[in-house]
Amino acid sequence: MDPSLAVPAHVAIIMDGNGRWATQRGLPRIEGHRRGVETVRAVSRAARDLGVRMLTLYAFSVENWRRPAEEIGALMGLLEHYLRRELDNLRREGIRLRTIGRTQDLPAGVQARLREAEAETRHLTGYTLVLALNYGSRTEVAEAARAYAAAVAAGRQPAGEASWEHFRRYLYTAELPDPDLVVRTSGETRLSNFLLLQAAYAEFHFTPVLWPDFSRADLEAAIADYQGRERRFGRTSAQVEPAGT
Numbered sequence: 001m002d003p004s005l006a007v008p009a010h011v012a013i014i015m016d017g018n019g020r021w022a023t024q025r026g027l028p029r030i031e032g033h034r035r036g037v038e039t040v041r042a043v044s045r046a047a048r049d050l051g052v053r054m055l056t057l058y059a060f061s062v063e064n065w066r067r068p069a070e071e072i073g074a075l076m077g078l079l080e081h082y083l084r085r086e087l088d089n090l091r092r093e094g095i096r097l098r099t100i101g102r103t104q105d106l107p108a109g110v111q112a113r114l115r116e117a118e119a120e121t122r123h124l125t126g127y128t129l130v131l132a133l134n135y136g137s138r139t140e141v142a143e144a145a146r147a148y149a150a151a152v153a154a155g156r157q158p159a160g161e162a163s164w165e166h167f168r169r170y171l172y173t174a175e176l177p178d179p180d181l182v183v184r185t186s187g188e189t190r191l192s193n194f195l196l197l198q199a200a201y202a203e204f205h206f207t208p209v210l211w212p213d214f215s216r217a218d219l220e221a222a223i224a225d226y227q228g229r230e231r232r233f234g235r236t237s238a239q240v241e242p243a244g245t
Helices: 018-024 029-050 062-066 069-093 108-121 137-153 164-170 216-227
Strands: 010-014 054-061 095-100 127-135 181-184 203-206
Touching: 010 216, 018 029, 029 054, 029 069, 029 216, 054 062, 054 069, 062 069, 062 127, 069 095, 069 108, 095 108, 127 137, 137 164, 181 216, 203 216
Parallel strands: 010 054, 010 181, 054 127, 095 127, 181 203
Antiparallel strands: none
């Protein structure tokens, strides 16, 4: 990473590899998730220190409900514990917490902690941590399409003038900027139903590092990769400067 070059304002991370990390060490899968929570804490602070303004973490997908009930219960318990323990730190360090996804379907205790953390940090504007919880991009788009169609039918949106700018107002991310950089850990090279529309012009970085082992140095490597890209947005190379200038 070159500190003299531009840093992505919004980084989104698909946190993958907790279960494999535990299996490789002969540990229960939940131990990998516990270690992954510690990585969330470290990486969120590293991102802020490196100049990132927003970090979105794919924490729980709509497809993750297919996992064993015992693992889901443990994950929800870890999430509630994290929120309870971190709220004071978030306030002290000036970190705003946001969520995207169908959080209304999460356990009541988790919902209560999320509402509290979001309310208590709403006034903080320097750095935002976004947790994607019970999130799926296809679900998001389907819900947005229904809401958009209802708005047109009710006369709140002009008929026959469909556009991305109109439609995006109905996404979970309506108030958030699109990601500049999407990172996936564990060696997998797919998006897994994460920010499919919002990542249309994002840069991608895939690393074999499992999420519990992902460090500040790995984040710096991802940003360095980003800084070497040329972001054209449909233009030619002659019309744009390199990403980091």
